[in-house]
Structures are given as structure tokens and as C-alpha cells.
Amino acid sequence: MNDKKNKSSLLVNFKAIVKGIWQNFIHELKTTFHDRGVVIMFIIGPLIYPLLYSTLYLNETLVDVPIGVVDNSHSSFSRQIARNIDATENLKIYSNYSSLAEAQKAFENSDIHGIIYIPKNINYKLSNNEQATVSVYCDVSSFMYYRTIFQSCSYCILNMSKKIQIQRLSAAGITGASAAMIADPMPYQNISLYNAGGGLASFLLPGILVLILFQTLFFGITMLAGTSREENRFHLLVSGNAHRGRIFRVISGKAILYFLIYSVWIFYVLGIIPQLFNLPHIGNSVDIINLMIPFLLASIFFSMTVSVFIPNRETSMVLFMFMSIILLFLSGITWPQSNINGFWRTFAWIFPASHGIQGYIKINTMSADLQHVSFEYISLWIQAAVYMFTTSWAYHWQLKKATKEKDNA
């Protein structure tokens, strides 16, 4: 008898909770879609931003960077160097200059981004079995220029160097297998396992995509919180009237809504965009989804916790927009994670974005399994739990304050 009663009261209780969550969900849904600013953050942002950034970095590598040649030797050999360099994909010979000073002028006018200087004595040295030197000057205003010019020139010159080597060996009476042995005693190969083309977009964009999800979610949630504070009589996050339910129902109602909206974006931003723009996508989708569940939960509760301190609608935008760039660095993709000092690494640990970015890149670009990203995966679950707790605590605090203010009034 007693048992039955208990059971039915449990059922009633459960129904009440579900109903409470449902009411809060609908309430939040209405506020969200009535607010143009939040719609921009939750809908337009994740839709447009990935397209914009993918278009910006459409060209992965540099093609035909103009460089100049100062050929003081006027030999067939020096012309061969210039032709070979011109034939590379990355560089093109913009013009020949009669002196370094002239080439420098072209460099100052930004006509060329690098100079190849072939000294007068090169032919003499080559025919006398001596070592000749070719100088390369490159623009370092961008890391890409330096990398491209350095790699293409060294490759071309090394290649020509090999040919001369064989000639000289045969002149010294060494031919056949032993010449090949001396020319290349231990052939070495540089194999890039991921992002084989060394493209900038393949390297940078996967991180940016995750960051877009995190930032729009953060700004949307804090904007909603700021607005409800502004509209609240006591300038608090929750009012006793609007949410008669308990903290749990308020929080879960909201979180479920955000989660549902963003699960659609996960598919679009992390699934469709990489295919559309031919960014790396060799990861297992189930693993990505598996990683993104704690990532979304952690990001939602993180934003909800921070939102308690946001007094106005626009505050978070003004104060935290700059964090987008900081977070990209903290995530350890541009600057290697191993070289971030302890303090900033701990600081980075606070943000779900840094684990989300690392985990996503490892799975999506490097085809890692979930077990390889266990550190990120577990960290995200810990964050989700901790931030859920802090959110409840913060909402509880706000609600208590609200009831107190109401009683006083």
C-alpha cells in the first residue's frame, strides 16, 4: 500500500520535472527566437562565418610568387638556375636586374618578394671543381613567403648540385654504383603524414571552425543572460515569477535548447564545411560526435556560469571578442602546445574550446581514435560536470537573491 503510494508520487514528481523542463525549454525558445541579436549569434553566425573563413583561405599555398634574378655571371648555367626556379609551382621570375641595388628597388616597391643573386665567379668555380655560392634574399613580412622561397630555391639548387656532383665524380674516375653511393649514400625522405601539401587552410581552419562554434554559443548565451538581467526588476539573472520551477528545471530547459540548436551546427560546421572546401576530413564521424557531446555541454555550462557576471546585453561582446584570437593561440595549433609555458597551459585548460580544438584536429585531420584523445575527452567531461555544478550554484545564488529582494519590496 505504502509502496504503491510512493511509486505514484515518484511518477507524479517525475512528470512535474519533465513538465517544468518543457516549460522552461519553450520559454527559452521563445525568448531566443524573438531576439534578433541572439538569432544572429545562434543562426547567422555559425551559418555564414565558416563559409567566410573558408573562402578567405581558399588558396592553401602560394603560387608563382614573383622574385627577381641578379645574374652577374651571364652563363648558360646561371640561366638554367633561373629557368628551373621559374618552372616551380611556387615561384616565378618577375624580372632580371643588372645589379643588387636595382633589385632592391623593385623589392622596396613590392614588385618582387625575393632576390636570387648569382655571382660573377660562379662559372669559374664550377669549372675549377670548387664550391660555388648562390645567394637568396627573401621577404619575411609573412612566414609563408619565407617558407615558400626558402624551400623552392633550396630544392632547385640542390637538384642542380646533384647533377654537377655526378659530373665531377666521373671526372675523378668514379662511376657507376660507387658514384651513386657517393652522390647519395643514405637517401632520406621527408613524409608528412597529415596535411601533406603543407597548406595553411588545412592547418588553421579546422581549429577556427571549432572556435566559431564556441564563440557564437558563448556570445549568444551571455547576450540572453544580459538581456534578462536588464529586463529584470532587481537586475538579476532569474526572477522568482518567471521560473517557478526549481534550478534544475531552469538550467536543463535552457541547456537542452542550446544543445539541440548546436547539434545541427556540429553536422554543418564540422561535417559539411570540410567536405565542401576540401579541408582534411579523414576522421571517424562517430568519434567526432562522441567528442562533441561533452564539448557542447562544457561550452554551454561554461557560458552559463560566466553569464552570471554579465550585467548587460552587449558587455560580453565588447569584453570578450578579443578572446577569439587568444583562444586560437591557447589551443596550441599555431604555437605548439609543448612549448606553451605551464601557466598559460593551465589557463588554457579552463576553456572547453582548447580541448575541443585539439581533440577535433587529432580526430578529423590526423585520424586519431577516441582513445588517442582520451586526455581531451576526459577533460571535457570533467569541465561539463564542473561547469554544470557552478551554473546551478550561480543560479541558486541568483534565485535566492531574487526571492530576498522580492520579500524586501
Added chain:
Amino acid sequence: MSNNIFFAIQRTLKRELKRMVSRPIYLLGSVGVMAFCYIFFLSFMNEGQPQKMPIAVVDLDNSSFSRQFVRNLQTTQHVNIVEHIFTFKEAREQMQRGEIYAFVFIEHDFYKKLATNRRPNMTFYVNNAFLVAGSLSAKDISYMCLITAGGIQRQVLRAKGVADSQIVGIVQPIAVDMHSIGNPWINYGTYLLNVLLPTMLHLMTLMLTAFCIGVELKERTSKEWLENADNSMFAGLVGKLLPYTFIFIILGIIGNLLLYKFMHFPLNSSIGWMFLATCLLVLSGQALGIFFIGLLPVLRDGITVAGIFGTLSVTAAGATFPVEQLPYFIRELTLAFPMRHYFLIYVNQALNGVDVSHSLTKFIILLSFNLLPLFVYRRLKSAAINMNYPTK
């Protein structure tokens, strides 16, 4: 008349200074954020270039030769051998975990093959998903391979009786002499900080300008603001923005001093040109801020556009990916970003030390951004008086 304007500006200035201390956002958004950025970036990249990045070795040969190679590799600048692994699979998995950025694979009987002229293979695998770490470690490993091969060549040639004077010419017939103009250390911080710190300054100028005007529209105090300025929009704007102009220019100059005097990044012309460029960058940021909030006189819209524009400035400047190689229509669009012109001034002046006449047009363009508020002058004024735009 001119006297009136002067007093109007003075009154607005007084009003603004009171507003400024009434809420923490103004000082947090300028001094707070910039102080954080300076501390963050300077301590974050204090190495200049990533040093000693973790890599692994799969040494299946384990001969005295291969061990010597590994020891030599350990002494290079960028790599640090943290693990000795015995299977390829395990090494690959360590790479996927992100524990190492590269690994060298030395095959079985490497030395035996070498000694018997069978040309063994040395292979190294690099992770370019982290492009900077990958290409820097690849550079050191291939350098070490080249040097080791050179050593073997030298030994064999000596054994063949080739004279020492001739050996250099055979081992390396053509040497490449690399010069990086302006940044001979290839300091990675130089590439990034010279753009990122001004961009942060620019971003905060944009946002705070749009905010401090927009908040008047939102709180419906804009009419009072204008009345206080004798209904002169000019006086109202000047009085309102002057404190921020002052704060941001000071912050910008501190930034310049940190970059060129404290960090000793390349400065091949007078620092005065960089000061001038920074001042113009602040002014153009404020002009754009007015433009955005005038175009969209709703606080939230204004700062959203300002924020997006500010973060896009990193790309538009051209430090990450050269502007000349962006898709065509985007290339033209970058001219609308003050950071693009600032970046070109920085490259010409601080980095390359070119004659200032090359930067003259860029200075003028930066200055001409200040004409932008004229286009929204009437729109903003009517919005301020009528207060007919939504508040949220």
C-alpha cells in the same frame, strides 16, 4: 561661434569622464584588455621561435652509427628526442596523440648496408597538421641527414684518394646562402606580434567607440548628450571620443615601445613613423566605429559589425597569408581595412627600413578613413535626436 563649440566640447568631455568611471566596461575594455594582451603575447612567445619540440626516434638499427646520429640530432635547436620507440605503429599513435611532432625511422641493418655500399634509407615522418611545429622539426631533421650524408661522402672520397681541397666541391658543388631581409633570426614572434598587438588595439578601439555612442542610443540618453553639446554633433563626438583617443594612443605607444625597445624586434627606421602609424590607426578605428554605429544605430548591431570587422583585420592585414595570393575579390576588399595599411607601413618602415616616401600614400589613406563619419553624420544625428531605433 568657435568659442561656443569649444565650450560644448568641454562640457561633453566632462560628461563623458563621469560616464567613464560610472561603469567598469570602459576601462576594462581599453586598459584592461590591452594590458592582458601585452602580458599574454609577450610571455606566451618569449622563446621567439619554438625550441626543442618533442620528437621520437624509431631506431631499428641500434648501431653505434645510428646512436651517434640520434645524439647529433638531439643537439639541434628545434627538436628534442623524448622517446625511443620500437615499432612504426606505436610512433604513429604517439603522433596522433599529439605527444610528438615528428619521428625518424632508421631501418634494420642501416649501418651494415651503409658499410657495404647498399644505400640504406632514412625516413622521417612529420605532422603538418601543426604546420609550424612540423616544418621547423622537418628543417632540423633534414639538415642533420644532409650533414651526416656529407660526412659519409667525405670519408668515402678520402678513401678513394681524392684530395681534401677537391672534396668540398664534390660533396656540395653549390651552396645556398640564405638571407631573410629584416628578420635574420626568423623570429616567429616578430611575424605575429607586430600584427596581432596593433590588431587588438584596433579591435578594442572599434568596439569601444561603437559602444560608447551606441549605449546613449540604447539608454535613450542621446538627446541629452546632444543638448549638452549645444546640439552640435561634431562637438558631441569630439568631446565624447577624446578621452578614448588619448587612452588608446597611450596604449598603442606603450605597445610600440614593448615591441621595438623591450623585445628588440627589427626597427630599421625611426620609431617615430611607427608612433605616427599607431596614432592614425587609433583615429581610423574611431572613425570606423562612428561609421558602423551611424550606419546601424542599434547598439548590438553596431558592436557586432565592429567586432567582426576587427577580427577579420588579422586576415586582411596579410601577415598570416599574403594578400597578393588571396582570391581576387577579397584582395581588393582588404584595402577597406586600416590594418592592411598599417601592416604595409610596418613592413616598409620597421622591417625593411625603406625610404618613408614609399609609405606616404599609406599614411594618407589611413588618415582619410577619418572622412567616413561624414557619410553617416546626418543619420546618426537624427537617430540621436529622435531615438527611433529599437533598443535591443
